[in-house]
Amino acid sequence: MAVYSIHDIIRENPKCTPWKRAFALVARGHFVIDPDFPDFYIEDKAIDDAANRRAYQTHGDRVFSHRYMNLVSEIVHNGMDQINARTESVVRTLIHRNINAEIKFGIPLPGMRRVNPAIAAAELAWVLMGTEDISWLQKHTKIWDKFAVDGKVDGAYGQRWRNEFGRDQLAGAIDVLRREPSSRQIMVSAWHPGKDGLNAHSKALVPCPVDFTMQVLNDRLNIAVHMRSSDVAVGLPYDTMFYALLLDALACETKLKHGKLTMNLDHAHIYETHMNDMKTLPHITASTMELPGYSISKIMQNPDAYVRRVKTLAARAYQPDSSLKLSAVAAPKL
Numbered sequence: 001m002a003v004y005s006i007h008d009i010i011r012e013n014p015k016c017t018p019w020k021r022a023f024a025l026v027a028r029g030h031f032v033i034d035p036d037f038p039d040f041y042i043e044d045k046a047i048d049d050a051a052n053r054r055a056y057q058t059h060g061d062r063v064f065s066h067r068y069m070n071l072v073s074e075i076v077h078n079g080m081d082q083i084n085a086r087t088e089s090v091v092r093t094l095i096h097r098n099i100n101a102e103i104k105f106g107i108p109l110p111g112m113r114r115v116n117p118a119i120a121a122a123e124l125a126w127v128l129m130g131t132e133d134i135s136w137l138q139k140h141t142k143i144w145d146k147f148a149v150d151g152k153v154d155g156a157y158g159q160r161w162r163n164e165f166g167r168d169q170l171a172g173a174i175d176v177l178r179r180e181p182s183s184r185q186i187m188v189s190a191w192h193p194g195k196d197g198l199n200a201h202s203k204a205l206v207p208c209p210v211d212f213t214m215q216v217l218n219d220r221l222n223i224a225v226h227m228r229s230s231d232v233a234v235g236l237p238y239d240t241m242f243y244a245l246l247l248d249a250l251a252c253e254t255k256l257k258h259g260k261l262t263m264n265l266d267h268a269h270i271y272e273t274h275m276n277d278m279k280t281l282p283h284i285t286a287s288t289m290e291l292p293g294y295s296i297s298k299i300m301q302n303p304d305a306y307v308r309r310v311k312t313l314a315a316r317a318y319q320p321d322s323s324l325k326l327s328a329v330a331a332p333k334l
Contacts, residue, residue: 064099065111067099068099069281071099072278074094074097075093075094075270076092080094081272091269091272092269093267093268095268097265098262099240100261103260104257106291107290112282113281115238115241116314117311117317118307119140120238121307122140122141123141124249126144126303127156128162128249128299132153133152144156174253174296177221177250177256181256186214187213191210208230208231208239209239212224212225216256220257221254221256221258221259222247222259223259223261225261228267233270233277239263243263245310247259248292249294253295258291289314292310294306
């Protein structure tokens with residue numbers, strides 16, 4: 001099997017329609033990519049998954065890290081500085097950006113600094129429980145402690161997804177994915193119009209990931225996440241891992257194939273305190289972590305085993321030996 005660029009095909013065969021040539025190559029067991037659209041590739045079902053994985057990792061494994069680095073660079077060099085009144089911090093900002101990754105070959109890791117996918121896995125398991133209580137989560141991470149009052153997070157994502165608004169949105173989404181995968185109404189929301197935003201100061205947490213939608217094309221599950229606000233330095237790599245793990249769990253639950261994850265960022269920003277670190281991030285080849293392969297039901301049956309599984313897979317995945325450590329700027333002020 002060989003990997004061909006569509007640009008090479010055009011250069012070598014100027015009189016040939018490039019896509020006809022591309023499909024002819026695929027038919028012979030090769031792999032074709034378009035470097036102008038690095039998340040696009042033509043896949044032949046006759047090629048085994050291992051061959052597809054190798055080809056994708058050769059050219060596509062850098063997709064998330066490449067786009068992440070481009071976004072960081074764009075914010076650093078072209079963003080506008082503004083003072084955020086809530087945190088009293090200077091942030092450099094761009095609006096209406098997106099970043100995506102193919103999940104079928106693994107959980108995307110940013111590559112330029114070490115991350116801990118087990119934290120994202122623990123947070124996902126906790127959210128799936130549909131609770132505001134953080135006692136289980138505290139066994140694995142303390143990231144939600146600053147939002148908690150008496151051990152509970154008012155407006156926790158799991159509470160919103162599963163126990164608010166009069167229905168279990170996640171269970172409903174799974175049901176529709178099974179019964180009517182062509183539906184364009186498969187959406188889960190964490191936003192409470194009666195409590196969130198518009199200077200409502202009734203609680204500590206206002207959701208950054210407002211909602212996510214699910215689309216099925218060619219039996220592949222795709223997820224688009226709507227982020228009203230994204231801390232690109234600290235939060236975005238973890239948010240991407242969280243929703244990539246969710247896509248994996250939903251695909252396993254519904255017996256669908258893995259598709260694309262798209263993170264739509266309304267307000268993409270880097271805090272001033274992180275700016276120097278972001279300017280000097282090393283350009284290191286990213287890796288993917290093997291998909292855990294746990295369904296929603298399996299995670300719920302044994303969430304601790306799920307976190308252990310992700311820890312094991314993360315230890316096998318390549319990550320840079322980086323000492324860079326970044327912390328979220330501040331808990332919201334009440």
